[in-house]
Structures are given as structure tokens and as C-alpha cells.
Amino acid sequence: MNQKPKSQSHALHSAPAGAQEAVFCKSGAGPALSVRHLSKRFGDRLAFNDVSFEIGYGEVFGFLGPNGAGKTTTVRTLGTLIAPTSGSAAVAGLPLTPENGLEIRRRIAIMPESPGLFLRLSVVENLACFADLYEVPDPDDRIASSLEAVNLADRAQDTCGALSKGLRQRVALARALLSDPEVLFLDEPTSGLDPVAAKEVHELIVGLRKRGVTIFLTTHRLEEAERLCDRVAILNTTLRTIGRPDELRDQLFARTLVIRTCSPLPDPDRVFRGLTGVSGWSMNGQSEYVVTVSDPVVAAPGVTRALVAAGADVLAIGESYHSLEDVYLELVNEDVKADPRSA
């Protein structure tokens, strides 16, 4: 994309903090992204509809959804590459309008799904080309600090075509960092990477977050979002939910204790009924019981005592765990049930 130099430096700058950090804080006063009722339509096709959310500076925000959910189109819209059909947004403190396009592009960077590098050029030659294109001030310094940020300084002279997919992705990340962005959009940054390369990209994202870069991360890797993101939104053309992963779990699923015994309890209802904090129970297999509780910490001691008093041989008792994947599947499957054509 067309990125231009920023007039100000932000947290990623390699120079010592101080005055530059003060600038970072100033521009970070309001939300980094504020999106209100935003929609994008291509002819008859709604790419995303009526999407609203806010992201604070320094936040790592996960944007999850199945293929075709509208994630990339949202990134392209907020990145000023395409105009929304309706709604409004502010990106890095500026209203998303055609007049502000250039200034917004100075403050953000997008790492698209495919790295788009010149494969016959070396890593450093690629970065020099893009630094020139984006009119980055002090290009040598910026190239050096971007390479350092993605741990690629020792591969600077390697030809991009000779690099593994994972390393190319890191070059693409270095390219996105050249303009020292306030808000960094990463569109499926680990798509197609093996687990080791994906982990390396995760570590780089953690490093960027520590430096205060606001990150908008689209992914359909749920464990990635769960590990890296402060908050996540699940998109399936419309925004299905938004919150911290643990909040979403609690909103969607009842809290339960899962109990396994050596042999079936003769009268489980007598054991579980009326215990403090217990609202119900069900059997899950021969000798496994799922007890619905208001708070596992409050209910577990009483449940354990009741089991022991009933003479049960307890193999395990623990809180059931719902992953972000459970949340995602619950919501996306609801959509599929509501509209079988979307499967």
C-alpha cells in the first residue's frame, strides 16, 4: 500500500525514549480505532455490515472469522484502500474521509496476507525500495531498526527468493515497520506457516506489543488469538461478539465442574442436590458428572465433601474449560444453522 512518512516518531523508534515517547502518548489520547456502523458492499454482496467497535492504543485486538467473513475487507477499508459504503470510523485519531487518506496512511501500516516482496532482491534491497516508496525519513536507521525488530539483521544480504516462507513473512513485517506505524494491521500473518515459523511470528507480535504498537490482527487461528490478544471480535459479515476471551467464555457457557468417579454413583441427585452454589447436574458418560455451578471456587469444596460423604471413589474433579475455539464454533455454527446456505 501507499505509505508515506510520518512527521512524528512513535514508540518503535530505535532512538532513546523521552521527547519521542511524549509524542506517542499525545497521539494516543483517544481510541486508536473507532468504528461506527461501518458497512461495505460490493454490488449485491455485503462484505461486512453494521460493524462497530473501539480499540485503545497499545491494544492487541484479534479479528476472527471464517473465510469470507469480511476481515480483509475491513482491514482494507480502515487502511483507506477502499471506501466504506456507509458508517463512519476514526483511524489513529483521524476521521476516515478521503481528505484524511494520506495522513492516515502516514500513521498506519498494513501487512497483507501475501508478503509481496521482490524475490530477486536481497532483504535490505527490498526494504530500501519500500523505504524510498514510502519516503521514510532516515531510511538507513529505519531499515536497521525494522530488521532488528524482526530479528533479521543477520539475513539482511540474503536474496528474498532464497528465504523460507516464515522468513519472508518476517521481511514483510519489517517492511510494515519501516514507517514506524501507530497502528499496525496484520492480515493473517501466520497463514500457511508451519508451527515453528508461526511461533516466531507470535513472539515478534509479543515484542511489538511490549513496545506499545497497537495491533489489529486478523486470523482464523483461534489459539493464536487466545494467546496474543487482549480482546477479540468475531465477525461473520456482522460482528457476532466482542470482548476478552475469558469474558466471552463466561457469557456463552455456564460454569461447570466435571467429576469423574471409579464407578457410577448409585444416587447422584442425592449427592448434588441442594449443595451451595450448585444449580444442576447431568451425566456425561458412565461415571462422569457435569455439575452446573455459579462459581467453581465456592462450589467445589462442598461438592468434594458430599462425594466423599457418599463413599464415592473420586478420580478427578475440576472446572470445565471452554476455549476461544468453543466460543467461536458456538457463534459461527449458530450462523450456519440460521442460514444453511452460508455453510
Ligand SMILES: Nc1ncnc2c1ncn2[C@@H]1O[C@H](COP(=O)(O)OP(=O)(O)O)[C@@H](O)[C@H]1O
Ligand atoms: N473486490 C471485491 N469485489 C467483490 N467482492 C469482494 C471483493 N473483495 C471481497 N469480496 C467479497 O467480500 C466478502 C468478504 O471477503 P474478505 O474480506 O476477503 O473475507 P475474509 O478476509 O474474512 O476471508 C467475500 O464474500 C468476498 O468474496
Ligand SMILES: [Mg+2]
Ligand atoms: Mg482475508
